Amino acid sequence: TDLTLTMIKPDATLRGLTGTILKEITDAKFSIVALKLIQLTSYEAQKFYAIHQGKPFFNELVEFMTSAPIVAAVLKKENAVEDFRQLIGATNPENALEGTIRKKYAESLQRNSIHGSDSNENAWIESHFHFSDKEIYDFL
Ligand code: GTP
């Protein structure tokens, strides 16, 4: 498919980087087809990151992701999932390539500024976690 789900994380929204990061995304030829600012509840963050339940960083991750509003967006582009993971760079910013969003803006492994879905299946699940069908616009 051609959709992926992103979240601009609290470390970035708190530093006023929302506009800067959205511009990086659209400059890279992704179209925004759904968009909102939302502060996740603890229950929602636990559900979103359920795959990481039981890992040592899980509780800290949930605390971080609920600490301030995030920006959730559905992005459209050919090969969206793979191309977006390239654009954001490695999970740990120390390993992220020059020019990637995490290399430029992330503060640490946890406070890494942005999320991108890791498969087409998860892109669909994560998009519908944040948005209803009618909030995802087929206009671009
Ligand atoms: P997402 O796009 O946010 O899903 O990142 P990812 O797919 O590159 O990484 P992963 O799904 O493995 O981990 C989810 C998030 O948990 C990461 O983006 C980090 O914010 C955080 N995280 C992952 N591994 C660690 C870790 O070892 N320590 C800490 N403190 N946080 C971690």
Ligand code: MG
């Ligand atoms: Mg992930």
